[in-house]
Amino acid sequence: MALHLWSHPYAGYGQKAAVALYELGLPFELKLVRQDDPAVMAGFRAVSPFAKMPALVDTEADRTLFESSIVIEHLDRLAGGGRLIPADPDAALEARFIDRILDTYVGGPMNRIVLNKFRPEGQADDYGAAQDAGVIATAWGLLEMRLGDGRTWGAGETFTLADCAAAPILTYARRLVPFGDRPRLKAWHSRLMARPSFVRALEDAAPFGDLMPAPPPQDD
Ligand SMILES: N[C@@H](CCC(=O)N[C@@H](CS)C(=O)NCC(=O)O)C(=O)O
Known part of the structure; x- marks a missing residue:
């Protein structure tokens, strides 16, 4: 292979x-x-x-x-199936749902906000960027609510597609729209930051520097 x-x-x-x-x-x-x-x-x-x-x-x-x-x-x-996409259909649905929220309402708006900063002089769309920031804040609220059932990972008790998506997307997007007063979201992000697979991905990225705005200092 x-x-x-x-x-x-x-x-x-x-x-x-x-x-x-x-x-x-x-x-x-x-x-x-x-x-x-x-x-x-x-x-x-x-x-x-x-x-x-x-x-x-x-x-x-x-x-x-x-x-x-x-x-x-x-x-x-x-890899044999049933790990990142759970074998249980309900669990798989939740993993795909959280993944879609992260892709459509966090990662997409985040990338637009970043690309907006690199537009030619006079072409920036600040109104659109503010709308995108609002969409991310709504997603933070939804995720905080979803985590309210006490789940360890994004879609339940096992690490799934939802967590593969969340690890990098939360890490980058919170620099643009802080988590604010959302303790469950922060705790999930802390677990993701300690996950060895993501630690390894961040180590791969380290030699390439840091192109994003600095992390918000008061958002821990
Ligand atoms: N929905 C796509 C999003 C992919 C995406 O936006 N990738 C970014 C990197 S994080 C990219 O390739 N950006 C380069 C560009 O837009 O020119 C996916 O899930 O793969």
Whole structure:
């Protein structure tokens, strides 16, 4: 089996896939996406037409996938199934639900806020950025409520797709929209920060520096 992961260790969604690979113990080869290298980008666009990370090429299955959640569905099956996507249908539904909340209402708005900062002079959309920040705050409230049943991880008592998504997305997004007075969300994030698979993904990213705003000092 050969798995090629097109990604950058600094990319939040790339880290989501890396966490899944580390959780499942699946070896992979990183195909480093270098935006300043046209040849690399041509190869990347051939597997990921929207040039979004991560993309996975499974050479043995002759399958190319992008969209991190779909990549993780495939990886979980490769590893025997029932781990990151629970075998129990209700538990699987909750894992997918939390993953969708994180992707649609946290990661998407977060990436727009960040890209807004790099727009050409006079083209920034501050109104849109404020709306996106509001969407993230609503997601924080929803997650805090969902964690109210005392679950350890994002979708229950086992580490799932929801946690692969949450580890990097919460870590980055809280720098833009602090968690505020949401103790369960903070405690879940602390557990994610200590999870060995995510610690490893952060170690992979460390040599590439820190491009995001500093963490909010009073949000611990
Ligand atoms: N919904 C997608 C989001 C992927 C995404 O936005 N990836 C970011 C990296 S964190 C990216 O590739 N950004 C590069 C760009 O937009 O040019 C997924 O789950 O894979």
